[in-house]
Amino acid sequence: MTQLFIDNIQKYFTLSEEEKETSLGLTHLKKLRKKELLLQEGEVSKCSAFVLSGCLRSYFVDTNGFEHILQFAIEDWWITDMMSITTQTAANLNIDAIQDSELLILTRENQLELFEKCPKMEKYFRIITEKGMANIQTRLLENMSLPAVQRYKNLTKKYPKIVEKVPQKLIASFLGITPEFLSKLRHQLAYE
């Protein structure tokens, strides 16, 4: 199961047996049942999670009580509250499980220790953070330049797995529209 994590790193470069042990030694497994929280708004985030199975989301609850989903994380993805974990301030986000999930947890403390013991891992996180940055920039620009129907089409094309396994109202929340409006968009699309 944890092989998924090692394989993910080895997409970028190979690790010696020692480096694998060091990396796995500083992480630990955690299971989360559907609806269980990994991080609650107001806490200081202490860890990042690598998803081995299942699905998590991070989201912001606005002053009117509406949820806005920042990220879904399925197998092979990392999830955390980047703002809280880097500045060690109270989180504005919640992170919870959409399905029963298995995670590999890396605390910030262990992550920083890992960087000292194994500089390759600093390279690994530099690379995946760059990728994450590129993706979210693309998403922001899509949100600014495309109507909702096109954003939905792009999402189903780019991440069909997510659209399949996540309830429609959460997809709406990720796209930045209401569930009612997404329902109407889907109705339209069915007639094309």
Next chain:
Amino acid sequence: MTQLFIDNIQKYFTLSEEEKETSLGLTHLKKLRKKELLLQEGEVSKCSAFVLSGCLRSYFVDTNGFEHILQFAIEDWWITDMMSITTQTAANLNIDAIQDSELLILTRENQLELFEKCPKMEKYFRIITEKGMANIQTRLLENMSLPAVQRYKNLTKKYPKIVEKVPQKLIASFLGITPEFLSKLRHQLAYE
């Protein structure tokens, strides 16, 4: 002038004289006049730029010819097309100077060489990429959860320097609204 760059790094840790020389040796100065391009849509981005003076922007031009600004970069900020530079594919963004500007250029090639010669610099870029990620996540969530008038207020509070020195129509394009609508918002705000 390049001291600004060294100081920026030394916000996170001190560099030896040798490390400073290595870092500066792999960068070079460049001047850009107002409206000159650093990167044009369709090219593959070859470098990142650290702004020593002036102001740049990165933006996307949609199919209707409208510009959407992803980022402003004033002194002490980095700017690049993260998608293009990490995947070495054609850029969707343009980057140009809003004012006459002085830059420190770091090509991707030199950046990767720098990481090998000076691992601290890999740490530096890991850290500032994390920060950039946290910021853009906050911006995306603001775009989804707040009305335009509140986003404008937040921007003037968080980055007064940018709002001062950048033409109003570019601020509108950054906020994701039309110049006409921003003008109306400002009119309203003047009466509060």
Next chain:
DNA sequence: CGCGACGTTGATTTGCCTCAACGATTGTGG
């Protein structure tokens, strides 16, 4: 001086939201 870019203002339109009502599906305690 004259011209083009910028900001403003008003009238009209539209993409998406709100609210409400209703079946269908899911989950849960007895």
Next chain:
DNA sequence: CCACAATCGTTGAGGCAAATCAACGTCGCG
């Protein structure tokens, strides 16, 4: 394993934030 509640997706009527289009004054600059 059923009964009932809760959640989910759908549909429709009406409303609002922001866009569109157009006209106009101002200013910086060649």
